[in-house]
Amino acid sequence: MTKVYHRPDERGYFGRFGGAFIPEMLHRNVAELRERYLDITSDPGFRREFDALLREYVGRPTPLYLAERLSEVVGARIWLKREDLCHTGAHKINNTVGQVLLAQRLGRRRIIAETGAGQHGVATATVCALKGLECVVYMGEKDIARQAPNVARMRMLGAQVVPATSGSRTLKDATNEAIRDWINHPEDTHYIIGSVVGPHPYPDMVARFQSVISLEVRAQLLTATGSELPTHVVACVGGGSNAAGAFYHFLEEPSVRIVAVEAAGMGVESGQSAATTRLGKPGILHGSMSLLMQTEDGQVVEPHSISAGLDYPGIGPMHAHLFESGRGDFLSATDEEALAAAFELSRLEGIIPALETAHALAVLPRMGLKPSDQVVLCLSGRGDKDLATYMQAMESGMDTQKTDIP
Amino acid sequence: MSRLQPLFDRKRRGVLNVYCTAGFPRRDDTLPVLRALEGHGADIIELGMPYSDPLADGPVIQRSNATALANGMSIPLLFSQLEALRPSVGLPVILMGYLNPILQYGFERFCADAARVGIDGLILPDLPEYEYEHVYGPIIRAHGLDFSFLVTPETSEERVRRLDALSNGFLYAVSSSSTTGGDSDMGPVEGYLGRLRKFALRNPVLVGFGIRDRGGFLAACKHAEGAIIGSAYIRALEAGGDVDVATERFLQAILT
Numbered sequence: 173m174t175k176v177y178h179r180p181d182e183r184g185y186f187g188r189f190g191g192a193f194i195p196e197m198l199h200r201n202v203a204e205l206r207e208r209y210l211d212i213t214s215d216p217g218f219r220r221e222f223d224a225l226l227r228e229y230v231g232r233p234t235p236l237y238l239a240e241r242l243s244e245v246v247g248a249r250i251w252l253k254r255e256d257l258c259h260t261g262a263h264k265i266n267n268t269v270g271q272v273l274l275a276q277r278l279g280r281r282r283i284i285a286e287t288g289a290g291q292h293g294v295a296t297a298t299v300c301a302l303k304g305l306e307c308v309v310y311m312g313e314k315d316i317a318r319q320a321p322n323v324a325r326m327r328m329l330g331a332q333v334v335p336a337t338s339g340s341r342t343l344k345d346a347t348n349e350a351i352r353d354w355i356n357h358p359e360d361t362h363y364i365i366g367s368v369v370g371p372h373p374y375p376d377m378v379a380r381f382q383s384v385i386s387l388e389v390r391a392q393l394l395t396a397t398g399s400e401l402p403t404h405v406v407a408c409v410g411g412g413s414n415a416a417g418a419f420y421h422f423l424e425e426p427s428v429r430i431v432a433v434e435a436a437g438m439g440v441e442s443g444q445s446a447a448t449t450r451l452g453k454p455g456i457l458h459g460s461m462s463l464l465m466q467t468e469d470g471q472v473v474e475p476h477s478i479s480a481g482l483d484y485p486g487i488g489p490m491h492a493h494l495f496e497s498g499r500g501d502f503l504s505a506t507d508e509e510a511l512a513a514a515f516e517l518s519r520l521e522g523i524i525p526a527l528e529t530a531h532a533l534a535v536l537p538r539m540g541l542k543p544s545d546q547v548v549l550c551l552s553g554r555g556d557k558d559l560a561t562y563m564q565a566m567e568s569g570m571d572t573q574k575t576d577i578p
Numbered sequence: 579m580s581r582l583q584p585l586f587d588r589k590r591r592g593v594l595n596v597y598c599t600a601g602f603p604r605r606d607d608t609l610p611v612l613r614a615l616e617g618h619g620a621d622i623i624e625l626g627m628p629y630s631d632p633l634a635d636g637p638v639i640q641r642s643n644a645t646a647l648a649n650g651m652s653i654p655l656l657f658s659q660l661e662a663l664r665p666s667v668g669l670p671v672i673l674m675g676y677l678n679p680i681l682q683y684g685f686e687r688f689c690a691d692a693a694r695v696g697i698d699g700l701i702l703p704d705l706p707e708y709e710y711e712h713v714y715g716p717i718i719r720a721h722g723l724d725f726s727f728l729v730t731p732e733t734s735e736e737r738v739r740r741l742d743a744l745s746n747g748f749l750y751a752v753s754s755s756s757t758t759g760g761d762s763d764m765g766p767v768e769g770y771l772g773r774l775r776k777f778a779l780r781n782p783v784l785v786g787f788g789i790r791d792r793g794g795f796l797a798a799c800k801h802a803e804g805a806i807i808g809s810a811y812i813r814a815l816e817a818g819g820d821v822d823v824a825t826e827r828f829l830q831a832i833l834t
Contacts, residue, residue, distance in 0.1 A: 183708065193677060195634040195703040196728040197755055199737075338640050339630065351633050358732055358755045456678045456704065457631065469652045470682030471630040 177423045177499040180490070184372020184460070187496060189489035192371035194459045197355040201363075202459075204278065206373045212277050213270065213380065225269050226384060229302070230259045232266075234385075236392035236548070241520040248541035251402065252523070252551045253389055255414060262526065262553030263382060263414045264295040268364055270381035272299040275362035282306045282361045286350040288315055288343035288410075289480035289557060290322025291526075292366030297331035307331040310349040312342035315480055322557060340474045343484055347458050367411025368488030371459030375416075375488050382417025389548055390421055397546060404539070406431040407550040408532040409502075410446070410482035412491045414552035419500070429501060431539065432491060433532045435477035436504035446475035447504040448487040449495045457485065462492040478507035478561065479527035481553075505534035511565050514555060526553030527561060580698040580724045581670035582747035585621060586782045586803065593804025594795070594832065595622035595784055596811050597674065599642040600659070601651025602628075603815050608659045609666070611815070614825035616669045619833050622784075623667075624701065624806060627653060627675035634703045636759035638809035641816075653683045657691045664696035672699040672724070672747070685714060689721040699724030699747045710744060719746075726750045726781075731770045735777065742779040749781040751802060753788050759809030760788045764797035771801035792832050807832065 184190040184206075194202055212218055226232040234254045243250045255263035268285075275283060283305050287293030293309040300307035309326055313335040316323055326333050339345040347365075354363045368375040368382075390400040405422055407415035409432040422428040437445035445451060448463050455464035457472060465473040465485040477483045487495075494500030505513070510527055513534035518524045525533065529552045541547060555562065585593070596615050600608045608625070615623050628646035632639060663671065673692060680688045680702070692700070700723055705714060707727070718725050724747030729738050732755060742749050751774060753767045754760065767785070774783055785798040786806030798805035814828040815821065 191709065192706060193704045193709075194706065196733060196741075197634065197730050197752060197757075199730075200732045200734075338637070339644070344631065348631055348633060352636070352757045355634065356756050356760070453682070455681065456676075458633075459704070464678070466678070466682065468682065469654075470679030471647060472678075 175498040177494060177497055180372070180376050184376060186490045186493035189460070189462045189492040190372055190375060191461050192459055193456045193461065194371045195355070197358070198351070198371070201354065201358055202371050208278070209274065209373050209377050212274055218273060218277070222270055222273055226266065230265050230269060231257060232384065233388040233392070234258060236389055236396065238396070239521050242517065245520065246536045246541060247543055248545040248547050250536065251393070251546065251548045253385060253418065253548055255385065255550060255552050256523070256525065256529070256554035260291070260295045260298050261556060262291045262295070263385060263417060264292045264366060265298065266384055266417065267366065267378050267381040267413060268292070268295040268299045271362070271364040272303055272305065275305070275364070276303065278362060280360060280362035282308070282357065283364055284308045284310070284350050284353050284361055285364045285366060286310045286343065286346040287366065288312070288346065288483060290315070290319045290326065291481060291553060291557065293331070293333070294322050294325045294329070296364050297326040297329035300331065301329045308353065309333050310336050310346040310353065312336045312340070312346045314341045315343065315346070319480065319557065342474070343480070344472065344474070351458065367413040368416045368490055369411040369458055369460065369486060375460065375490055378413055379416040379420055379490060382413050383420035385414070385417035385550060386419065386421035389418070393546070393548070401425055401428055402546040402548040403427070404429045404431055404545060404547040406433065406532050406535070406547060408433045408482060408528045408552060409487060409491055410435070410484045410528065411486070412488040414550050416488060416490060418548070418550035423499070430494060430499060431501045431503060431535070432494065433535050434502060434504040435479060435482035435510070435531055436506045437476040437478070439506055440504060444476035446477040446482050446484065448485065449502045450504065452487070460489050462489040463487050463495070478510060479531065481526070481528040482531065503535045503538070505531040509534040511570065514562065523551070524555035525551060526555050527558045529553055580722065580747060582622070582698055582724050585670055586748070589621065590803060592799045593621045593782070593784065594619065595624055595804060595806040596620040597624040597626060597806060597808030598811060598815070599626040599628055599639065599646050600656045601646035601649045602642045602812070603645065605649035605651060606659070607821055608656065609662060610821050611825070612663070612667045612671065614822045615829070616667050617822070618826045618829040620669065620829065621804065623669055623671045624674050624808070625671055627656060627673060627679065629676040629679055632676060634757055636757040636809060638759045638812050642812045653679055653688065657695060660695040660697070670698040671696070672701060672726070673697055674701040677702055677704050686717050689717050689723060693721040693723060697723065699726060701726050701750060703728055707741065707744060715744065728752050730755055738774065738777060738779070742781055745781050747781065748784050748803070749779060750806070751783050751785045753785050753798070756787055758787055764794055768797060768801055771798070775801050795832050
């Protein structure tokens, strides 16, 4: 195994994963994006507007915070990249700012998006409100029922939230419905995919917009420690956008260990899991070849995770390539481990993390870290949206008062 | 040789291609539906292989896919049903489906089995042109199967010509920018079909998406060799009752 990560080729293949497996009805829009995204996003005017919005509206750079009490418990230096402090409470808005500016330059007035937990939907609705664009968000009927506060936020921001009633009525189906909307409105609409999934150029484009995370980390670490490079970068992976951004500027640094954490749900072998690299096989979903949880017959399997943001049967093609090439280490955390880690971080550092992020936190004690290790963990989102789940855990008598907290 | 070419040699106008979903409405209805379609006047049958995530399809065909999967439909089961396809059905039969289940079955094995049971061609809407040319097309052709690309009103002339050159049997003209089962206004569609006609393509053109009745069928046939009807027929089967009776009633309304 070479353990070398290859940037995507011109057809969007990361190794053997990626590509654009789309019906002809999407061809013109996807081809236009493919032909123009690099030119538009490298234009100085675009960069100026993007950087200014990230700075003044989103609140970047986000802090890189040395979590001392957590470090003591784990036995290594743990640096938290505080994406939870972005406007709207998660890293998702880095991408929506970028794609809305891109959509404006493509002359699109109508924006559509899919959302699972609602974070990407809220981020999209937010930037559409800022720019005065029409916004339609597809959300699984089941997710609408269990994420009421985010549905209300999107509506307050002026977005139309459309329930996806097909299939399993969760994120996978919301994505199907958004793609079908785009097929039916090819002229005026831009589709903002929220993760590093979908047909080329989406995986690469979204990773580039999120790469601001690792760009900042390098500069911040240099200031704080005298070295730009940590020993490890850790992030949770559903589709994988925060991980893509956190890994991006370290992929060609062989001394940096890349650690991706998937949701094991009730356990990898339980039949109630979302650990795609453990359970998936190569397959095509939402326009790209990647690893995919599926039956023997090639029908897509409904995953399970306590965290709606990780509840996806696939994984971005760049992550499939990181996995297959051996460049990335893929670990997983169960629902229960993630909950425990969320409570632990809250008590140790006064930071209530999103359930997604809690999966990344949960593996720290299992990584075999040394006291000299400098670990950057992408704290992708804040936990307000998960309070109902956290309250249930407390009411069910879960041991939230861990005894080994110093 | 595929049965498509001889059909178009014989019939240059008003070719009716009807879509149905394998294993729908009941698991073992696949062959009875094909026989009924042949018996009551269809010219080509497009047999859909159900998939959990049919991206290009509207609600009606999504439903028939979900029902067929719930009925236990799968590619291995389909091929075992199709062992009895020939000679009891003489019409050209093409398989339509999404790439993923076929990849899991094994692409080469799929083409070999399709050819063996007497399938004439394939429509795989999410198989891109580059991968067709470099990976899958040679396998499809080696097994004597035709392949139809889709074109839409948004497809450039240059691209229509390229996709026509890669297609065999017929070219599938999507009537409007939509998923299946929409409500196509045939006015603007006629302009688009007129343009396609002027390109003097090498393949016959069949028009699909949103054609639901005799009026739509006749309008499509003015500028193309024929039309494809899917969602409207699925709805007719959904109404229940005897498959043969429902099919006869449906096709009579289209053809006379």
